[in-house]
Structure formats: C-alpha cells, structure tokens
Amino acid sequence: MTDIATRVYDHAWRIDPVVRSILDTDFYKLLMLQTVYRRHADVRVKFSLINRTTSVPLAELIDEVEIRQQLDHIRGLRLTRGESTWLRGNTFYGKRWMFGPDFMAWLEDFRMPEYQLERKGDQYELTFEGSWPEVMMWEIPALAVLMELRSRAVTRGMGKFEVKVLYARAMTRLWEKIERLRQLPDLRISDFGTRRRHSFLWQDWAVQAMMEGLGERFSGTSNCLIAMRRDLEAIGTNAHELPMVYAALAEDDAALATAPYRVLENWHQDYDGNLRVILPDTYGTRGFLEHAPEWLASWTGIRVDSGSPEENAEVAIDWWKRHGQDPREKLVIFSDGLDVDRIEELYARFHDRVKLSFGWGTLLTNDFRGLAPHDALAPFSLVCKAVSANGRPTVKLSDNPAKALGPAEEIERYKRVFAVGAQQAEPVLV
Amino acid sequence: MTDIATRVYDHAWRIDPVVRSILDTDFYKLLMLQTVYRRHADVRVKFSLINRTTSVPLAELIDEVEIRQQLDHIRGLRLTRGESTWLRGNTFYGKRWMFGPDFMAWLEDFRMPEYQLERKGDQYELTFEGSWPEVMMWEIPALAVLMELRSRAVTRGMGKFEVKVLYARAMTRLWEKIERLRQLPDLRISDFGTRRRHSFLWQDWAVQAMMEGLGERFSGTSNCLIAMRRDLEAIGTNAHELPMVYAALAEDDAALATAPYRVLENWHQDYDGNLRVILPDTYGTRGFLEHAPEWLASWTGIRVDSGSPEENAEVAIDWWKRHGQDPREKLVIFSDGLDVDRIEELYARFHDRVKLSFGWGTLLTNDFRGLAPHDALAPFSLVCKAVSANGRPTVKLSDNPAKALGPAEEIERYKRVFAVGAQQAEPVLV
Numbered sequence: 001m002t003d004i005a006t007r008v009y010d011h012a013w014r015i016d017p018v019v020r021s022i023l024d025t026d027f028y029k030l031l032m033l034q035t036v037y038r039r040h041a042d043v044r045v046k047f048s049l050i051n052r053t054t055s056v057p058l059a060e061l062i063d064e065v066e067i068r069q070q071l072d073h074i075r076g077l078r079l080t081r082g083e084s085t086w087l088r089g090n091t092f093y094g095k096r097w098m099f100g101p102d103f104m105a106w107l108e109d110f111r112m113p114e115y116q117l118e119r120k121g122d123q124y125e126l127t128f129e130g131s132w133p134e135v136m137m138w139e140i141p142a143l144a145v146l147m148e149l150r151s152r153a154v155t156r157g158m159g160k161f162e163v164k165v166l167y168a169r170a171m172t173r174l175w176e177k178i179e180r181l182r183q184l185p186d187l188r189i190s191d192f193g194t195r196r197r198h199s200f201l202w203q204d205w206a207v208q209a210m211m212e213g214l215g216e217r218f219s220g221t222s223n224c225l226i227a228m229r230r231d232l233e234a235i236g237t238n239a240h241e242l243p244m245v246y247a248a249l250a251e252d253d254a255a256l257a258t259a260p261y262r263v264l265e266n267w268h269q270d271y272d273g274n275l276r277v278i279l280p281d282t283y284g285t286r287g288f289l290e291h292a293p294e295w296l297a298s299w300t301g302i303r304v305d306s307g308s309p310e311e312n313a314e315v316a317i318d319w320w321k322r323h324g325q326d327p328r329e330k331l332v333i334f335s336d337g338l339d340v341d342r343i344e345e346l347y348a349r350f351h352d353r354v355k356l357s358f359g360w361g362t363l364l365t366n367d368f369r370g371l372a373p374h375d376a377l378a379p380f381s382l383v384c385k386a387v388s389a390n391g392r393p394t395v396k397l398s399d400n401p402a403k404a405l406g407p408a409e410e411i412e413r414y415k416r417v418f419a420v421g422a423q424q425a426e427p428v429l430v
Numbered sequence: 431m432t433d434i435a436t437r438v439y440d441h442a443w444r445i446d447p448v449v450r451s452i453l454d455t456d457f458y459k460l461l462m463l464q465t466v467y468r469r470h471a472d473v474r475v476k477f478s479l480i481n482r483t484t485s486v487p488l489a490e491l492i493d494e495v496e497i498r499q500q501l502d503h504i505r506g507l508r509l510t511r512g513e514s515t516w517l518r519g520n521t522f523y524g525k526r527w528m529f530g531p532d533f534m535a536w537l538e539d540f541r542m543p544e545y546q547l548e549r550k551g552d553q554y555e556l557t558f559e560g561s562w563p564e565v566m567m568w569e570i571p572a573l574a575v576l577m578e579l580r581s582r583a584v585t586r587g588m589g590k591f592e593v594k595v596l597y598a599r600a601m602t603r604l605w606e607k608i609e610r611l612r613q614l615p616d617l618r619i620s621d622f623g624t625r626r627r628h629s630f631l632w633q634d635w636a637v638q639a640m641m642e643g644l645g646e647r648f649s650g651t652s653n654c655l656i657a658m659r660r661d662l663e664a665i666g667t668n669a670h671e672l673p674m675v676y677a678a679l680a681e682d683d684a685a686l687a688t689a690p691y692r693v694l695e696n697w698h699q700d701y702d703g704n705l706r707v708i709l710p711d712t713y714g715t716r717g718f719l720e721h722a723p724e725w726l727a728s729w730t731g732i733r734v735d736s737g738s739p740e741e742n743a744e745v746a747i748d749w750w751k752r753h754g755q756d757p758r759e760k761l762v763i764f765s766d767g768l769d770v771d772r773i774e775e776l777y778a779r780f781h782d783r784v785k786l787s788f789g790w791g792t793l794l795t796n797d798f799r800g801l802a803p804h805d806a807l808a809p810f811s812l813v814c815k816a817v818s819a820n821g822r823p824t825v826k827l828s829d830n831p832a833k834a835l836g837p838a839e840e841i842e843r844y845k846r847v848f849a850v851g852a853q854q855a856e857p858v859l860v
Contacts, residue, residue: 003433161642165605168598175595212591 193365301331307399458666623795731761737829
C-alpha cells in the first residue's frame with residue numbers, strides 16, 4: 001500500500017533540504033556561541049568558505065540556484081520548541097543547565113544572517129559578514145550544503161541499482177572498519193563528521209551503525225540533531241575560531257602573544273570538567289604549552305588536531321609530567337584526518353598511557369573513495385573559517401603549514417610572535 | 431509519516447509467507463504440467479525432498495511448525511484472476527495461447543495436494559504423493575520454502591545493521607558479477623534461480639539488478655510471478671522429471687531404452703519453436719544422442735545440465751554436424767552450477783560457434799558464501815524429485831555420478847540399458 005498522504009506531502013517540497021534544523025550543527029558551535037554571545041556580541045567578523053581541493057570544480061558541478069535555495073531554506077529555520085527543550089533540559093557532559101536562560105532566549109529567536117554567493121571561475125565565493133555570534137553559525141551548515149549538493153550532483157546521473165550498489169559498497173566498507181575497531185577493548189570514539197559528510201542521511205546511518213557495532217565504545221556524536229534524535233551524547237568543546245578571532249583583535253604583538261591564553265581564561269570561567277579541553281595547535285603546540293600559565297595544566301585534556309599526532313601527544317604528556325600532573329588522568333583526543341589504520345596505531349601507543357578518545361570525521365561520514373567513476377565522490381577539503389574580525393585579518397598556523405590560513409605577511413608576524421620554527425608539512429586529505 | 435493502515439495490515443498476517451502465488455514457480459513446470467495433465471493425469475507419483483548437503487542440519491535450524499505453516503499457506507493459494515489472464519493472454523516465446531482452455535480451466539481450480547512432513551534425525555523427510563499433475567507442482571515451492579526458512583533462521587539472530595551490511599555485501603558481490611558479464615557483448619542470460627534462492631525478495635532484487643545492469647543481454651526469468659510483475663520473458667522448457675517418470679513406467683528394458691525419446695515425441699506434438707530444447711543427460715548425453723531419431727536433430731537446441739559442459743556441448747555440435755545441421759543455427763543453453771568464471775569461459779569458447787544462452791541459478795539468487803559467521807548462509811544442495819511412478823522407483827543418472835538418484839540395483843540396470851560407461855564425478859556445489 002502506498003501512503004498517498006506521504007507521497008503528496010513529499011511532492012509539495014520545493015526542494016529536498018540538506019539542513020532542516022538549527023541543531024544540525026556541531027555541539028562545540030553552541031558552546032562557543034554562548035561564550036561569544038555573552039562576551040563578544042559586538043565583534044564584526046567575516047567568514048569565508050574555501051575549497052582547498054581546487055581539482056573539484058564546484059561551480060561546474062552545482063548550480064548556483066540550487067545553493068541559494070538551500071541557504072535560503074536554512075535562513076528560514078528557527079529553533080523548534082522541542083529542540084529548545086532538549087537544549088535547556090538535557091544533561092551535557094554530566095551537567096544540567098549548560099545553556100543559560102539569557103542565551104536560550106536569544107537562540108530561540110535566532111535566524112541565520114545574510115550570505116554573499118558569487119561564482120569565481122569554476123569555484124564559488126561564499127562569504128558571511130556580520131556580528132560574530134550570528135555569522136559563526138553558518139560554518140557547519142554551509143559546509144554540509146556544499147558537500148551534499150556535490151554528492152547529489154554526482155549520484156543524479158546514476159541508475160537506480162547503480163545507486164543501491166554505491167551505498168551497499170559504502171555500508172560494507174564502513175562496517176568493516178567498525179568490525180576492526182571492535183577489536184580495541186578500551187576504545188572511546190565519537191562522530192565528528194558533520195561538516196564534511198556525504199549527506200545527512202548517510203551520517204545518520206553511520207552513527208547508527210557505530211551504535212550497533214561498537215556499543216559502549218561509541219561515545220556520541222558532535223551533531224546536536226542526531227544526538228537528540230538517537231539519544232546519544234553530544235560531543236565537542238571548542239575550536240580554532242576562538243583563538244583566531246581573539247588574536248586578530250589583539251592591538252599589538254604583546255597582546256597577540258597572550259591572546260590564546262585569554263581564550264582559555266574565558267573558557268575556564270564559562271565551562272568546567274570535561275569541557276576544559278585545550279586545543280593548542282592554532283599557533284604551534286610546542287610554544288603554546290611552553291608559555292602556558294600553570295593553571296592550564298589542571299585542565300582535563302587536550303585535542304590533537306594537526307601535525308604529527310604522536311609527537312604532539314608526547315609533547316603534551318611531557319608537559320603534564322613537568323607540571324606534576326599524571327598523564328593517565330588526562331584526556332587526549334585525536335581528531336585530525338583519522339581512519340582505522342591511524343586509530344589502531346594511536347590506540348596501541350597511547351591507550352594505557354592516557355585517557356584516550358578519538359573524534360572521527362570525514363572518513364567516517366564520507367568515505368566514498370573509489371566508489372564512483374573518476375572517483376567523483378571522494379571527500380575533499382572544504383573549510384569555512386573566520387577570515388577577519390573588526391576588519392583585521394585572522395591567521396591560523398597549526399602544526400602543519402599546509403593548513404595555514406591568512407595573509408602571508410601576517411603569517412610571518414605570527415610565526416615570529418609565537419616563535420614557531422621549522423614545521424613539517426603533511427598532506428591534507430580532508 | 432507512518433502509514434498506519436499498512437502497519438496494521440502487515441501485523442494481521444499470522445506468518446510472513448515465503449510463497450504467495452501459484453505462479454511463484456518455474457515456467458517449465460507449467461509447460462510440463464500441461465503435457466502431464468493432458469497425457470498422464472492418472473499416473474500416481476511420489477516426490478521427495480532430499481538435502482544432499484547433510485552438513486546443513488535443517489531440523490536443528492528450522493522449527494517443524496514453521497514449515498507446516500508455510501506449506502499450509504501454499505495449500506490455500508489459488509490462481510488469481512489476474513494471473514490467469516496473464517497465462518491466457520501473454521505471448522510466451524513469441525507465441526500466443528500457449529496454454530489451452532481445458533488446461534487453464536483445470537489450473538484455475540487447482541490447489542496443492544497434501545504433504546507428509548516428518549523429522550528424521552537432524553533432517554526432515556518431506557514427501558508428496560498423489561496424481562502426477564498435482565504432486566509435481568510442489569517441487570519448486572517446497573524447495574523455496576526450505577531454502578528461505580533456513581535464511582530466516584540464520585538472519586534472525588543478527589543485529590539490524592549486521593543484516594543491512596549482509597545485504598550490502600551480497601548486493602555488491604552480485605553487482606560486480608553483473609559488471610563483468612556486461613563485458614560480453616553477445617551474452618544472453620536468464621535467471622534460473624527460483625528453487626534455491628536465498629529468499630523471494632532477494633531473487634526479485636537480483637532480477638531487477640540484472641535488468642538495469644545487463645539490459646537486452648538479460649533475456650528473462652524462469653519465475654512466472656516475477657516475469658509477470660517485472661514484464662519479462664518467462665523462460666524454461668522441460669526437465670528431467672519427464673524422462674524419469676516415463677522411464678519408471680516402462681514395462682521392460684526395451685521400453686525403457688526408448689522412453690526418453692517418447693518424452694520428446696510428446697513434446698514435439700505439444701510445443702514448437704524455441705520450446706523444442708533437448709535435455710539429453712538424464713541417462714547419459716552421448717548414448718542419448720547416438721540413438722536419437724533423425725527428426726530430433728531438427729530441434730532448436732540443447733540444454734547442458736551436468737557433466738563437463740564443454741565436452742557435452744562439443745558432443746552436441748558433432749552430432750548436429752553429422753546430421754547435416756548447422757550448429758551456428760542451434761541453441762546451446764548451459765544451466766549447471768554456473769558462476770561468472772564459468773560463464774566467461776563457456777562464452778569465450780562457444781559464443782561464435784552456436785547460439786549461446788545461460789540459465790544462471792543458485793549463484794545468481796543465493797550467493798551468500800562467506801557472508802555470515804560459520805558460512806551459515808552458503809547455498810546448499812537441496813532437491814525435490816520424483817522418486818516413484820505407479821509404485822516403480824525412478825532413476826536419474828545424469829552425466830555426473832554424484833547427481834545420480836534411485837535404488838542401486840535400478841541404477842545398474844539403467845546403466846546397462848543405456849550403455850553408460852565410466853563417468854567422471856564432479857563435485858555438486860549447489
């Protein structure tokens with residue numbers, strides 16, 4: 001029996017929206033948003049979407065009208081009553097009332113601000129300008145829209161069974177990864193793959209497969225909507241966005257040098273427990289830890305997101321030991337370009353030396369490598385970053401110069417101020 | 431939106447029937463049935479289901495009640511008006527009115543006769559006794575029920591995503607086979623996999639994948655129900671059942687020696703054109719062709735179903751040449767235990783020497799080898815055969831002694847009468 005009402009209702013959609021909820025975003029965005037809303041609502045920022053994989057000609061693949069329809073749909077979204085109830089009433093990281101009433105009242109009225117979209121050759125220039133707490137909310141949905149429209153563009157030309165087999169292959173591949181991960185008894189791993197997912201439905205499938213296949217070893221998802229619907233922990237703390245904007249706003253080199261620590265001072269006031277996770281690589285992990293204030297060593301853990309993960313984890317372990325901390329009590333979260341091989345290696349090396357956790361991103365939610373002709377569904381490196389704050393350019397160095405962002409002269413100044421020496425370039429896959 | 435009516439309707443099923451239509455059977459059964467109904471309605475036969483793969487303990491896997499429910503459901507089936515219309519009105523093998531009004535009137539009232547089911551150790555003994563045209567209709571649905579209940583028994587203990595991935599793997603495997611077959615430009619292949627299919631839904635999926643993947647190279651399915659629903663050619667001619675029963679009824683050795691030819695005399699009267707396909711291996715292909723009457727060389731083709739397919743095809747080609755026939759005008763149908771490797775080899779050797787066709791069975795509709803723990807979904811060799819006719823035992827020799835059926839002393843007598851010399855035993859996979 002065909003359900004006629006469902007068919008008729010489905011036909012009435014003008015488009016098939018990629019993003020259907022304000023909560024279809026990463027949890028750390030909301031944590032950062034509360035901090036930004038309370039402390040820096042007046043800062044003007046510009047975010048820009050950048051395709052680092054220039055061999056993927058987005059403007060050839062995706063029609064501009066289609067992007068506008070998707071982005072306009074997102075601009076029409078508002079937090080629903082049920083979503084608001086979940087944010088207000090849920091326990092996050094074991095804590096109730098994570099989001100204050102002032103912030104929730106604001107978020108309930110929140111709508112996405114304007115966007116600027118322009119074709120430039122075979123790429124699009126997509127930028128967002130306005131107040132920081134509004135503009136920052138575009139990052140994740142903008143990425144998810146472009147990623148999924150590209151998937152749709154590629155699958156549109158396929159036969160029905162070709163498509164079925166495409167997903168059969170992707171499911172098989174993912175399940176084989178899960179079967180390998182199941183061999184690691186103390187594993188803790190979560191989904192960090194919202195931004196560069198193949199599609200919403202595929203991310204949701206991947207999360208459910210992880211739930212069944214890994215049980216307790218699967219600790220949750222960064223995606224708030226999926227966490228809410230699947231009754232999972234929402235996972236995430238903070239991102240490079242905070243030190244990048246704080247640094248851009250610094251008036252001189254002295255203020256610049258301490259900007260990353262001011263981020264963590266604020267964070268220390270706003271959040272506690274497992275949310276106190278250091279992201280040290282924005283301007284070089286070694287220098288950051290060397291000059292860090294003593295109190296930071298008491299934080300719960302560290303997230304390793306660029307450079308050699310082994311090296312950076314060892315640097316953190318040494319740093320904790322020097323400050324009289326027991327590394328076995330500390331959380332180390334690896335989150336940079338992970339796949340099963342690397343997870344196994346890092347697990348073997350660190351699982352009995354620290355509290356270990358993995359944030360698995362693109363190769364969880366978008367490993368379609370080799371599954372379409374001309375590898376047209378391989379994930380690619382799309383980012384959406386703050387490029388300026390109050391008119392000043394932002395800079396990111398990270399521990400991998402291939403991930404550096406910002407004007408060349410500013411990069412040089414930052415390298416000098418943060419005493420970043422020679423860096424090893426690593427290929428950026430995703 | 432959940433369709434409540436559908437959910438409620440589905441819940442009202444006491445069981446999930448494996449076979450839901452009289453037409454969920456092989457087309458050749460109906461062709462043979464018409465001949466048997468008209469010529470031998472008074473012959474009493476006994477059919478018996480035999481599991482040649484004794485390592486699969488069917489009685490441990492499947493509850494007896496479950497089998498009875500399925501068989502009882504089949505006994506309640508009757509040809510529907512739409513099915514009757516299709517049989518009466520459709521064109522089969524380019525010919526209208528294949529089934530006469532006398533036969534159709536009988537078939538519209540047809541119901542499956544009784545069955546006898548008994549557990550014997552870790553196997554079941556399932557037998558059917560009665561008039562030939564009634565009992566013979568049990569063969570295909572009885573096999574399909576046992577095969578599918580075994581699949582269900584194995585998948586019942588699996589997790590939801592484990593099951594999804596199981597089918598993802600099976601789909602991927604089948605699609606990769608289809609992609610290989612697509613490389614053979616003059617291929618003609620059809621689905622012969624009803625009897626030992628993994629399940630009805632899986633056979634239906636396999637057929638649809640063949641339709642999309644192979645287009646015109648896919649010539650149809652032996653399954654009448656799927657042929658009707660998917661608007662495909664129904665494929666099939668005749669089976670060992672006819673010569674086995676005719677031979678059992680022979681009064682003496684002289685009558686026995688000519689029994690297989692009497693089958694084809696009757697067939698010649700009842701059907702023409704592409705339905706005139708010789709199945710020569712029941713009592714040895716070589717001897718059968720050597721002693722065949724001249725007029726048989728004018729038939730359309732031959733089906734090679736046991737022994738070495740290359741050797742038997744060469745024997746047939748030589749035989750046609752000796753009788754002044756052009757083998758390039760003759761149809762050779764390979765149908766024994768095929769998979770892609772063998773299809774490619776046979777295609778390479780014969781495609782420009784004869785009109786070539788493949789009947790692909792178990793490894794099309796049930797290739798779940800290696801996909802479940804302990805290989806618990808691997809296909810196995812279940813057959814359902816006439817074991818006696820009017821109280822006399824039936825015998826099948828075939829070109830592979832591993833496929834021989836019947837009492838030992840009768841097998842010896844048949845070997846003597848048909849002058850079958852030494853035979854090469856080949857493993858029977860499915």
